[in-house]
Amino acid sequence: MFDFFWNLASFIVLLGILVAVHEWGHFYVARKCGVFVTRFSIGFGKPIWRKLSKSGTEYVIAAIPLGGYVRMLDGRIDDVPSSQLDQTFDNKSVYQRMAIIAAGPGINFIFAIFVLYFMFLIGVQSVKPVIGNILPDSIAAQAELQPNEEIIAINNHSIKDWNSANLELVASIGDDRLFVETTRKKYQLNLQNWNFDPEKDSSLRSLGIVPFSPKAYTEIAQVAPDSPAAKAGILQGDVLIALNNDKIAIWQDWVTALSTKPGETIAVLLQREGELNTLSVTLDSVETSSGARGYLGVGPKTDPWPEDMLFIDRYGIFDSAGAAVLKTWRLMTFSLDMIGKVIFGDVSVKNLSGPISIAQGAGTSADFGLVYFLGFMALISVNLGIVNLLPLPMLDGGHLMYFIVEWLRGRPVSDEVQEIGFRIGAVILFTMMGIAIFNDIARLS
16 A cells, blocks of 8 residues: 555656646746746646736646646637737747747756756666576577676667666567677677567566576575564574475575465475474565566575676766766657557557556656656656657647648648547547556556
8 A cells, every 4th residue: 555655646746747847848938939828737627726926827736637738828719808919829920839839848858858967967876787697599599699798789879787778678679680789799689589578577588688696595684574574483594495395495496486476375494593494474465567476575695796797877067968968869769769669560559658657667766766766757758748749639749730831831720620630639649548548457457
């Protein structure tokens, strides 16, 4: 239950900030162009807070935190006194109207740069992308990738850590080939038989790449408070020997075995100070994207990380700006590429995510700390900007499309054509939202 409220709170904070930034872009440029803004709303539905400014603009926070809007004075739908005709949106030039509409998505991209700037200034704890193992008969094994090699580029994009490697691998969904460059050589992976389901496996493991990690032992180094292990009496320093009379000597085999027994009561044979003890433990059931998994609540003793494997990805005051711009640009091209692959069928619509997945991502990133939450916020901000630029009449991109046609023709698109476009756009948009929400629910079931 705590996870639910934590994810919900993180989602509201994340979306509230991004919607406020997006709508502020429209608001700011509209005011600069001399348009009177009647309402600035964060959220939809019944207002839960409102304030009327001296300029006459009503500021509102509404009950449904799934968007927002800027209501501008418009002679096509408002009774406008003659003294305010020059303050209406429809009375402005096509260039000014285009600027007002484009300002929303535009400020999302600028905000992403701003957020990433502080993320790089603070520094992100990172791990060098060194291959620990290659799974037999995998795509990586067929390409003859080798353990202990460090990946430095994927599809000619520079790689510094596993997060950037994962981004480039996900961007390769639907491609026929993948180029992986290591410190040793450049490899070509054949992706024609790549069966990657993001809900069930990681992009790396589906290719047969296992990242390096220090060796883990079956000796317990950590016991989570109030966990099944703590309630059963498992202590730090205990050595796990057998599960239900089956001896298990490798930590990863323990992880696999426990994960397949959600909610079950098991017998754990362990060694404590030279003596063997058998404890009865009832595992918790934890919902994950790939279904329910058993949870014991212990962490293993491991070898220390090699000093040269861990680093803080941090830049100076000026270098952070350049790194933030490059990262934002890559997130923009990544988002456009993935949208294109969904449209042309290279990526399944099952990969579309809605508010539930975003809430889970917000909560998870907030759990890891501020810098990870900032990184997630930048990603969603870029996605919000890109999606709003799609040429669907209900979105900013649809309005821009009509204005571009008006600019080329020298006269506005007729109200009848615009109405038809809005209806078609509404069907497409609500269908996409329905699919995304259905996918979210399916991942929870």
